[in-house]
Amino acid sequence: MILRTKLFGKTYEFPDLRILMGKANEEKSGDRLAGVAAASTAERAAAKMVLAAVPLWALRESPVASYEQDEVTRVIFDALNETTYAEIKNWTVGELREWLLANTTPPEEIRRVSNGLTAEMIAAVTKIMSNMDLILAASKIRVICHCANTIGLPGTLSSRLQPNDPTDSPEGVRASIYEGLSYGSGDSVIGINPVDDSYASVARLLDMTHEIIKTWEIPTQNCVLAHVTTQMRCLKNGSPVGLVFQSICGSQKGNESFGISVGMLDEAYELAKKYCVPAGPNYMYFETGQGSALSANAHHGWDQLTLEARNYGLAKRYAPFQVNTVVGFIGPEYLYDASQIQRAGLEDHFMGKLTGISMGVDACYTNHARIDQNGVENLAVLLTAAGCNYFMGIPMSDDTMLSYQSTSFHDTAALRQLFRLRPAPEFEAWMESLGLMHGGILTEKAGDPSFFLKR
Amino acid sequence: MDAKRLNEIVEAVVRELTAAGLSSGPAPAQTAVPAPAALPPAPAAAPSPALSALVVDLEDPTTPAARAHPGVQNPADADGLAALMEATPARIGYGCAGARYRTAPWLTFQADQAVTQDTLYRDVDENLLSSLGLFKVQTRVTGGKQEYLLRPDLGRQLNEEARQTIQQRCTRAPQVQVCVGDGLSAQAIESNLAQILPVIRQGCQTAGLSFGTPFFIQYCRVGVMNDIGDLLQPLVLMLLIGERPGLGRADSMSVYMGFRPQKGHTDAERDVICNVFNGGTNPLEAGAYAVQLAQKMIRFQAGGVKLKLAEG
Numbered sequence: 001m002i003l004r005t006k007l008f009g010k011t012y013e014f015p016d017l018r019i020l021m022g023k024a025n026e027e028k029s030g031d032r033l034a035g036v037a038a039a040s041t042a043e044r045a046a047a048k049m050v051l052a053a054v055p056l057w058a059l060r061e062s063p064v065a066s067y068e069q070d071e072v073t074r075v076i077f078d079a080l081n082e083t084t085y086a087e088i089k090n091w092t093v094g095e096l097r098e099w100l101l102a103n104t105t106p107p108e109e110i111r112r113v114s115n116g117l118t119a120e121m122i123a124a125v126t127k128i129m130s131n132m133d134l135i136l137a138a139s140k141i142r143v144i145c146h147c148a149n150t151i152g153l154p155g156t157l158s159s160r161l162q163p164n165d166p167t168d169s170p171e172g173v174r175a176s177i178y179e180g181l182s183y184g185s186g187d188s189v190i191g192i193n194p195v196d197d198s199y200a201s202v203a204r205l206l207d208m209t210h211e212i213i214k215t216w217e218i219p220t221q222n223c224v225l226a227h228v229t230t231q232m233r234c235l236k237n238g239s240p241v242g243l244v245f246q247s248i249c250g251s252q253k254g255n256e257s258f259g260i261s262v263g264m265l266d267e268a269y270e271l272a273k274k275y276c277v278p279a280g281p282n283y284m285y286f287e288t289g290q291g292s293a294l295s296a297n298a299h300h301g302w303d304q305l306t307l308e309a310r311n312y313g314l315a316k317r318y319a320p321f322q323v324n325t326v327v328g329f330i331g332p333e334y335l336y337d338a339s340q341i342q343r344a345g346l347e348d349h350f351m352g353k354l355t356g357i358s359m360g361v362d363a364c365y366t367n368h369a370r371i372d373q374n375g376v377e378n379l380a381v382l383l384t385a386a387g388c389n390y391f392m393g394i395p396m397s398d399d400t401m402l403s404y405q406s407t408s409f410h411d412t413a414a415l416r417q418l419f420r421l422r423p424a425p426e427f428e429a430w431m432e433s434l435g436l437m438h439g440g441i442l443t444e445k446a447g448d449p450s451f452f453l454k455r
Numbered sequence: 456m457d458a459k460r461l462n463e464i465v466e467a468v469v470r471e472l473t474a475a476g477l478s479s480g481p482a483p484a485q486t487a488v489p490a491p492a493a494l495p496p497a498p499a500a501a502p503s504p505a506l507s508a509l510v511v512d513l514e515d516p517t518t519p520a521a522r523a524h525p526g527v528q529n530p531a532d533a534d535g536l537a538a539l540m541e542a543t544p545a546r547i548g549y550g551c552a553g554a555r556y557r558t559a560p561w562l563t564f565q566a567d568q569a570v571t572q573d574t575l576y577r578d579v580d581e582n583l584l585s586s587l588g589l590f591k592v593q594t595r596v597t598g599g600k601q602e603y604l605l606r607p608d609l610g611r612q613l614n615e616e617a618r619q620t621i622q623q624r625c626t627r628a629p630q631v632q633v634c635v636g637d638g639l640s641a642q643a644i645e646s647n648l649a650q651i652l653p654v655i656r657q658g659c660q661t662a663g664l665s666f667g668t669p670f671f672i673q674y675c676r677v678g679v680m681n682d683i684g685d686l687l688q689p690l691v692l693m694l695l696i697g698e699r700p701g702l703g704r705a706d707s708m709s710v711y712m713g714f715r716p717q718k719g720h721t722d723a724e725r726d727v728i729c730n731v732f733n734g735g736t737n738p739l740e741a742g743a744y745a746v747q748l749a750q751k752m753i754r755f756q757a758g759g760v761k762l763k764l765a766e767g
């Protein structure tokens with residue numbers, strides 16, 4: 001294999017696709033940590049040029065970990081549509097980019113071709129796209145799913161209501177839920193991250209959220225984002241569950257460090273179809289994020305973007321209602337500052353869409369990264385332009401339990417107003433019926449959690 | 456296209472937008488017209504009497520009383536609103552200005568972020584460590600906090616000196632070994648350690664579990680538990696470590712626990728009791744809970760997801 005180019009008279013040569021893929025990334029602290037980052041801006045440019053000339057078949061033949069070695073690779077390869085793959089395998093990465101962007105390429109064609117792409121191909125094309133390329137291409141792809149309501153319809157933007165509390169206090173969680181609902185948040189899910197992962201505590205939160213949904217007849221689904229094994233126990237014991245959640249990783253080894261496997265997720269999916277409360281058919285919820293595989297030393301020497309693309313390939317197996325990257329969640333060792341977090345958010349969203357899953361983004365940051373609230377507000381605007389399915393709704397964006405800042409109830413309301421978007425239609429009708437929203441805009445009654453004290 | 460025609464088009468578009476309510480302002484200044492030359496600086500005049508009489512002298516918005524102040528205009532249930540706000544530390548009940556925050560809570564948010572950033576780079580108070588009888592060792596981080604933040608791999612390994620000190624000073628193979636690490640917040644350790652450590656020690660004694668020699672690790676990550684396990688071979692290892700700081704709050708600590716920790720173990724083999732601080736999981740209760748969990752690990756001979764599955 002020869003992978004090289006001349007640039008300004010100097011030759012840049014790359015020993016293999018793994019190194020080439022690493023060096024073709026935009027600057028990221030996590031790639032530096034993994035030892036695969038470009039040494040200079042010129043080397044990065046050269047790597048992108050060489051990568052753009054690589055045919056797609058070569059990427060299929062170079063997965064992060066081999067088919068025999070890794071079950072995530074097996075999931076992705078087994079799901080590949082061979083007919084579609086045969087059509088496109090001789091395209092170069094650069095040609096794929098232009099095809100995605102072309103005005104003559106209809107969205108349905110992108111959805112079809114996506115079934116012939118492996119994660120490594122999706123990652124490769126992402127590396128040679130600019131931020132605006134990523135926004136434009138993603139905006140062409142809509143993925144619509146249904147559980148108790150519908151997510152992803154054109155003209156809509158949904159919001160996960162995330163009412164976390166540092167003691168799991170049902171009263172504290174309830175107060176934040178009321179606040180969120182009053183701003184039109186909660187159509188993607190009412191989803192709590194629990195402090196205490198024990199069965200009893202998780203079951204209590206499921207009961208409490210289900211009771212609110214029943215009392216107010218809210219067209220939405222609940223979820224408690226405990227470890228999947230705890231949720232499975234809840235399902236078996238009759239707790240009311242809307243969506244089943246798990247964090248996933250882009251390699252088998254990474255998933256093992258999360259205490260999960262494809263077999264375990266298959267089992268959770270079967271239980272979800274058997275016991276979840278809503279109509280479905282989409283019952284699963286996954287979270288991902290660049291850096292988690294490297295953090296578990298499970299990246300097989302590859303860059304974090306490519307590992308991230310593999311998450312989406314794995315998620316697709318379960319026809320999830322929603323998947324979001326939690327971009328910026330772990331810390332500056334993987335994404336150092338505002339421009340790295342923004343770039344990764346756009347990359348992940350595009351890759352998820354191109355994989356064919358319902359994609360949202362937790363646009364967020366920790367207090368040890370070099371970014372502030374303005375940085376994620378910018379990202380949220382960019383992602384809305386890109387057609388993102390949902391964001392997080394957190395009281396003033398400050399999660400007092402997970403210790404990070406994300407997007408707020410107000411942010412979703414503002415983004416809907418800015419881009420003339422609506423909540424999920426069932427949820428909007430519910431907001432209208434209560435007088436909290438009119439014509440897609442919040443009314444004078446909105447923004448008042450005490451509104452929900454009367455039932 | 457000539458300039459006149461261009462202007463006509465621009466004006467027509469602006470009229471339409473204004474009618475549609477998209478732009479309320481007048482037509483934007485035309486860029487084709489050269490900007491007037493900069494004005495000469497105005498001579499320094501004496502401030503007007505009104506300006507001299509101006510007083511802006513604010514109360515501290517970060518007191519608990521100020522934070523409890525609701526911002527919703529005309530709430531459906533004013534007493535109910537106050538009660539909801541009291542039920543959670545989350546920033547609710549502050550109302551809105553259109554689809555955005557009201558001014559005061561937004562500016563307080565920014566102030567909170569400023570103090571959070573300031574606490575990030577501090578070290579744990581040496582006096583606290585010595586008063587609790589903890590000696591101090593280091594991971595392989597040598598370049599201070601900045602390197603600690605960017606090299607989690609180094610924070611997961613003890614340095615050579617640490618290995619020697621630990622081997623010299625610690626009892627081997629205790630049933631429970633407690634270690635303390637700064638993690639991402641020195642303040643978390645300072646706020647909770649003096650309360651939780653005696654409870655764990657006492658709890659182990661009551662439960663008849665032998666208690667190893669506790670010590671402190673600077674520049675510590677959770678993964679360092681494997682190195683400690685290999686050196687000391689405890690049945691259960693508890694690592695008390697500072698969680699990353701939240702907005703305006705840096706006192707949250709976690710207790711990460713492992714059963715027979717050793718090289719190759721991952722987070723799947725570990726458990727965590729998190730959000731330990733006064734206001735979250737109370738440190739006294741967390742200490743008692745940690746001892747209970749240690750007993751459970753020993754009973755089932757497992758930790759992490761294996762323990763979950765063993766429990767049923």
Ligand code: B12
Nearest residue numbers: 193194197226227247258295638676677698699722725729
């Ligand atoms: C960052 C984080 C993560 C990151 C960790 C990656 C990284 N390199 O930091 C990611 C996104 C991968 C993650 C994943 C999960 N997390 Co987490 N995580 C956190 C968070 C927000 C901060 C942790 C922190 O400050 N660590 C301190 C620093 C100094 O440690 P570190 O060495 O840099 O990082 C290590 C730990 O953070 C550890 N870790 C992170 N989460 C968890 C969860 C468990 C059960 C264990 C044993 C270890 C662990 O992984 C890191 C690498 O070793 C806490 C919330 C909090 N308030 O603490 C939740 C938290 C610890 N996580 C939690 C959970 C439930 C999970 C998941 C099981 C979710 C799921 N359903 O899949 C997964 C899988 C965890 C696993 N077994 O590996 C819960 C634990 C609840 C409990 N009592 O068991 C917490 C408290 C949040 C919550 N309430 O939901 N998490």
